[in-house]
Amino acid sequence: MTNNGRSDRRPVHLDDVSKAIIEQLQADGRRSYADIGKAVGLSEAAVRQRVQRLTESGVMQIVAVTDPMQLGFTRQAMIGIRAAGDTLKLAEQLADIPEIDYVVLTAGSFDLLAEVVCENDDQLISLLNTRIRNLPGVQTTETFVYLKLQKQFYNWGTR
Known part of the structure; x- marks a missing residue:
């Protein structure tokens, strides 16, 4: 990939x-x-x-994985985005936003999903109102605020 x-x-x-x-x-x-x-x-x-x-070859990366909460990023959320027009172009624009760490095009209720990591609710609101919802092609968004991250592993590559 x-x-x-x-x-x-x-x-x-x-x-x-x-x-x-x-x-x-x-x-x-x-x-x-x-x-x-x-x-x-x-x-x-x-x-x-x-x-x-x-x-x-790009099969593997060796990286440091941080805990956002311990670094002062207390608000994480997944944003479902319904879009019109070129979703590939929209995905590229979303990927350029520093607070967004994950962008995927999907089939189903949403055209794209974007995971965000913010310092607090005010930063999340600002991100939604001034940067995500104003992008050309964004019709609606639905935000799923993370209450607790129960599981996140990176070991699926060798099954």
Whole structure:
């Protein structure tokens, strides 16, 4: 999957060793190549090469995941958007808004879903009123405020 949301490549088949390396990094992204090598039965150099191939191919990213609440972003919400016109263009415009961390085109009641992370309710209201609802093509929005994030994992890639 590319950053613009289009799948421009064929799915990559991962062997069991590559999956095991990914699982090791999902458990601890700072784990050393030597420790991963011991766990998966490869040398440190072989693990380094595989990780490099996985990241360069776009199969995997190694990133730091923060807790928005602990950083002062106390309001998260999913916004359902009904639109007219070019939804791809609208998705690109939404993706350019810094408070929006997730944009997906959908089939069903909404044309797009956008997840937002805001400091507080005032920032959410401002974002909705002055930036999202004013975009060309936005017909209606429905906001789903998060009360509690119960589960969020990133380990689905090696099933």
